[in-house]
Amino acid sequence: TITGYLGLVHDYENQNLTRWLLIIVQTAWIPYITDMTNVVNMAKTGSAFIPLSYSPSESDVAFVGAMGVLGIFSFGACFLGSLAFMAFSLYAYQMRKPGD
Numbered sequence: 001t002i003t004g005y006l007g008l009v010h011d012y013e014n015q016n017l018t019r020w021l022l023i024i025v026q027t028a029w030i031p032y033i034t035d036m037t038n039v040v041n042m043a044k045t046g047s048a049f050i051p052l053s054y055s056p057s058e059s060d061v062a063f064v065g066a067m068g069v070l071g072i073f074s075f076g077a078c079f080l081g082s083l084a085f086m087a088f089s090l091y092a093y094q095m096r097k098p099g100d
Contacts, residue, residue, distance in 0.1 A: 018091045025083045032076035039068040 042049060043065025050056035050064060092098050 015091070015094055018087065018094055022084075022087050022091060025080065025087050028080050028083070029076065032072055032080075035072050036069045039065055039072065043068070 043061055049061050056064075089098075
């Protein structure tokens with residue numbers, strides 16, 4: 001990110017910019033939550049999951065929906081977790097408390 005570049009290369013530390021970055025990273029969960037909600041709603045109706053030619057049962061649709069939600073959550077946790085770790089590390093460095 002630009003704040004890491006500025007802090008590392010130019011030794012320019014702006015705590016407000018880093019705080020703003022932390023807020024943006026935490027609100028990046030909103031699209032993932034929306035996707036998980038959409039998957040749950042589609043699983044409840046049974047639409048767009050398993051083609052009718054396979055004759056899916058309700059438990060098949062529920063299982064595929066649950067796996068879809070877990071997949072989206074896992075991807076979000078890994079992706080946004082890594083961004084949050086870098087942002088919090090940068091913030092701790094700027095606050096002169098890298099061990100906390």
